[in-house]
Amino acid sequence: MMTKQALTDLILEKKTALGLSWADIASGVGLSPTFVTSACLGMNSLKPEFADKLVAILELPAEAKAAIEACPMKTWEQTVPTDPLIYRLYEVVGVYGPTMKELIHEEFGDGIMSAIDFSLDIDREANPAGDRVVITMNGKFLPYKSW
Known part of the structure; x- marks a missing residue:
């Protein structure tokens, strides 16, 4: 196989x-x-x-x-990849992750954004100072439950 x-x-x-x-x-x-x-x-x-x-x-x-x-094994070989573009995405989450978490919790409550019921779009936005990369992540909110 x-x-x-x-x-x-x-x-x-x-x-x-x-x-x-x-x-x-x-x-x-x-x-x-x-x-x-x-x-x-x-x-x-x-x-x-x-x-x-x-x-x-x-x-x-x-x-x-x-x-x-075949179902994939979704793993990474490195904690933080060294490819500059991928590294910058890790940097964005490192810098803004706690802010995103606070804002999501304030808006939705205690829970997570699904990466299963999820879509990701990458677009180009024209800008006189240099074209912009627009990344849109759209995931279903999954609240934590009490039991």
Whole structure:
């Protein structure tokens, strides 16, 4: 069976060889670019009907279908990644995490934002001082319960 890492490596090769963008691939699959990219990088899985489309678009071998449908192991090898972009996201949470927690608790009460019932969008906003990255995280609020 193909591993998630072997699948990711193959997907990246095929994406480059076919000259496709993540938006192209996601459009063909019928899901958001964020979710499809995450699945292609091994952090999510696709349901069979979407896996079939991905395999066809990227001209992947049949064994790739099982790998893209397999439940992922969502782990990180480092406490804080050293890739500058990913590191900056950790920095944002490090600096603003306690503020976000306070504001969420004040607005919603004691609980968490779901990362399961969740969407993530990445957009570009034109700005004369330099284009802006707009990251929108949208997660269902899950209150803690007393028992």
